[in-house]
Amino acid sequence: MNWQSISFDWSHIRAFLATAEEGSLSAAARVLGQTQPTLGRQVTALEEELGVTLFERTGRALILTQPGAELLDHARAMRDAAMRVSLVASGQSQAIEGTVRITASEVYCAFVLPPVLLRLREIAPKLVVDLVSADDVRDLQQREADIAIRHVRPEQPDLIARLVAEATAGLYGAPSYLNRRGRPTSVEDLKTHDFVSFGQVPRMVEFFADQGxxxxxxxxxxxxASGVAAWAMVEQGLGLSLMADQVARRSTAVEQVVSDLQPVSFPVWLTTHRELHTARRIRLVFDLLADFLAQDVASSGVVKGAPPR
Incomplete structure (x- = not known):
């Protein structure tokens, strides 16, 4: 394919990129805030412009073709380049510097955020990021952090918050444990299994009681009390545990168990101080995190069954 001889509409690339990353036109339409028919027309227009088929359509499922997979890498590079161009145009790219403190749970810091920090380093290499790994809620008003990722909406009037995603979680265990103790097939089977607790046991017992x-x-x-340590115990086969699907899908050492627990979702809020949000470096990081977390949750699939960490 001669890419140099082709011109196309950037909105069509955005439509293709969202569809490829979300896995369906309906999910991509939600991410981009468009209607599904509009998005479908944009993807079809791109296919016509390029003269290739980008997706194999099997029922409702969309599977990338080989040309589609090739284009996906280029489209992601274009998205990152577009962000850098925007920053340069507004005089903000290489000039953005200083420190940004981001607070999130241990699990999020260890397993979810590193990829977006790598992208941030490429966009603003002079920026210094201090990742505050803490399962307690750090006080933004006291400047203990600049940006917080939380699972409850903050009520303080001086803070601004954006709901970036509705995430899901499930029950997971290591194959070594499940091979040894058996795979539960119902909620009733769980009563005889070992569990790894994240924090306070009474709260875990209370949650499962609410699920019957x-x-x-x-x-x-x-x-x-350490989320990372508890998750390592699960991966080593010491028992079952609850985990956010976006974290569990990154692990090759666990599999999901029990499909008939009540589906549970939890919000992902991005929060910062109203005053700080006007700072260029804070706004850059805030917007990049919002975009990344929304896409990351969407790509974790429809897997439900447990409360958030």
Missing amino acids: VALQPENFRMGS
């Missing part, structure tokens, strides 16, 4: 599973403290013989 009568677990006892004795089911939670392993656990840690």
Whole structure:
């Protein structure tokens, strides 16, 4: 394919990129705030402009063709380049410097945020990022952090917050544990299994009781207040645990178990101080995080069954 001889509409590339990353026209339409028919027309127009088929359409599923997979890498590079061009045009690119403190849970800091920090370093290489890994809520008003990722909406009037995604979570275990203890096929089966607790056992017991599973403290013989340590226990086969799907899908050491728990979703809020949001470096990081988290949650799939960490 001779890419140099082709011109196309950037909106068509955005439509293709969102569809490829979200897996369907309906999901891509939600991300871009467009209607599904409009998005479908844009993808079709791009295929006509390029003279190739980008997706194989099987029922409602869309599967990238080989030309589509080739274009996907270029489209992602174009998106990042467009962001850099925008910054240069407004005099903000290489000039953005200073420190931005981002606070999130241990699990988010360890497993979710590193890819977006890599992108941020490419866009604003002079920026210094301090990632505050904490499962407690840090006070933005006291400047303990500049930006916070939270799962509850902040109520303080001096803060601004954006709901960037509705994430899901599920119940996971290592194959080594499941091969040894058996794979539960119903909520009732869970009563005989070992669990790894994230934090306080009574809260875990209370959650499962709300789901109709009568677990006892004795089911939670392993656990840690550290989310990273507890998740490592799960991966090593010490028991089952709840985990955000966007984290679990990154692990090759676990599989999802029990499909008939009540589906549960949880919000992902991005929060900063109203005053700080006007700073160029804060606004850049805030917007980049919002875009990344929305796409990351969407790409984790429809997997439900547990509360957030």
